[in-house]
Amino acid sequence: MADAGNWCLIESDPGVFTELISGMGVKGVQVDEIWSLDDESMAELKPMYGLIFLFKWQNGQPQPVMADSGPSDHIFFANQVITNACATQAILSILLNRDDIDLGEELANFKEFTADFGPDMKGLAISNSDLIRSVHNSFARSDPFVNEMQDPRSGKDEDVYHFIAYLPIHGALYELDGLSQGPVNLGACDEENWTSKANEAIQNRMARYSAAELHFSLMALTRDRLEMYEEQIEELDGLxxxxxxxxxxxxxxxxxxxxxxxxxxxxxxKRSRWHRENTLRKHNFIPMVYNLLRILAEKKQLEPLVTSAKQKATSRLDNAKK
Incomplete structure (x- = not known):
C-alpha cells in the first residue's frame, strides 16, 4: 500500500469522527455510537445516512459473496491504498454516496473530479488529497510509545482492526470495504427501514468470530442533532x-x-465533552512529563516514588494470589 506521506491511526470514537467530518467542510451531520440495532434505537437516530462498523481483521478471512448487484457505476467506491486510512475511507464511502448531505465546496469538487475514476484511481485520489490527509492526520497521537495499527494485509501477527461502511444506495443495501474488490450489494431494501438488513449483515460478520471476541464497534452517521433540535424547537414555538x-x-x-x-x-x-477530549488527544504531554520527572529527580524525590510504586504493585499481586 502507498504511504502518501504517512497516515496516522484514527481512534474509533464518535467525537473524533464528527470533528474529522467537520474539518473536511461537511455540514449538518454527526457520528454517534450505537449499542443496539433494535427498531426503537434506530428510530431515535433518524435520519441516518449510513453505518460504520469496526471489527478485528482475520488473516485469510473470506470476502463477502456479492449478491446480484447489477451495474455499480453509480456508486463511489475506492480501493484502500493507504495504510491506516480505513476509518476515513469508511466515512467517505457514506458521505460521497449520499445526495442529501452538504459536502462543502472542497469535498464536493473532489467527488465531481473523481466521478469517472475507477476504484484504484479513486483510492489514489484520496491518498493525494491534501484536505483529507491533513484533517485525518490532525488526530495523530503525540505519544511515541503508542503502536500504530498495522495494515490488514501486512502479514504481521498483531491484532489489527478495520472499518467498513453500510448504507442504502438506490434501493439496495451496500457494504463498502476498501479492501474488497468492489461494492457488495446485499439486496433490495427500503430507504426508511434498511437498518434491519444491515443488522443481519453485521450479525453474520460477527458470527465468524468466537464467542469470546468482543472487539466490535458500530457507529451511525446521522443528521446534526443540535441543528435538528433547534429547528424543531423553533417550529414548536411557532405553533x-x-x-x-x-x-x-x-x-x-x-x-x-x-x-x-x-x-x-x-x-x-456531549459536544463540549467531545471538544475537550479531542483537544487532549492532540496535545503533546511529553515535554510536561519529561520536565516533571527531571524536577523530581533533581529534588531526590523520584527514586522514593518509584520504590513506593513497586511496593504497591507487589502488594496488589500478592493480594490477588490469595
Whole structure:
C-alpha cells in the first residue's frame, strides 16, 4: 500500500469522527455510537445516512459473496491504498454516496473530479488529497510509545482492526470495504427501514468470530442533532403562538418543547465533552512529563516514588494470589 506521506491511526470514537467530518467542510451531520440495532434505537437516530462498523481483521478471512448487484457505476467506491486510512475511507464511502448531505465546496469538487475514476484511481485520489490527509492526520497521537495499527494485509501477527461502511444506495443495501474488490450489494431494501438488513449483515460478520471476541464497534452517521433540535424547537414555538386559545394542545406542545430542550442541552454537553477530549488527544504531554520527572529527580524525590510504586504493585499481586 502507498504511504502518501504517512497516515496516522484514527481512534474509533464518535467525537473524533464528527470533528474529522467537520474539518473536511461537511455540514449538518454527526457520528454517534450505537449499542443496539433494535427498531426503537434506530428510530431515535433518524435520519441516518449510513453505518460504520469496526471489527478485528482475520488473516485469510473470506470476502463477502456479492449478491446480484447489477451495474455499480453509480456508486463511489475506492480501493484502500493507504495504510491506516480505513476509518476515513469508511466515512467517505457514506458521505460521497449520499445526495442529501452538504459536502462543502472542497469535498464536493473532489467527488465531481473523481466521478469517472475507477476504484484504484479513486483510492489514489484520496491518498493525494491534501484536505483529507491533513484533517485525518490532525488526530495523530503525540505519544511515541503508542503502536500504530498495522495494515490488514501486512502479514504481521498483531491484532489489527478495520472499518467498513453500510448504507442504502438506490434501493439496495451496500457494504463498502476498501479492501474488497468492489461494492457488495446485499439486496433490495427500503430507504426508511434498511437498518434491519444491515443488522443481519453485521450479525453474520460477527458470527465468524468466537464467542469470546468482543472487539466490535458500530457507529451511525446521522443528521446534526443540535441543528435538528433547534429547528424543531423553533417550529414548536411557532405553533404555540398560533394556538393561544387551545389550552390542551398548548400543554402538549409545551411538554414536547421541554423534552426537546432537554435533548438539546444533553447534546450540547456531549459536544463540549467531545471538544475537550479531542483537544487532549492532540496535545503533546511529553515535554510536561519529561520536565516533571527531571524536577523530581533533581529534588531526590523520584527514586522514593518509584520504590513506593513497586511496593504497591507487589502488594496488589500478592493480594490477588490469595
Amino acid at each position: 404555540l403562538l398560533s394556538l393561544a386559545e387551545d389550552a390542551e394542545e398548548r400543554k402538549q406542545l409545551n411538554s414536547d418543547r421541554n423534552l426537546l430542550q432537554h435533548k438539546l442541552q444533553m447534546e450540547q454537553e
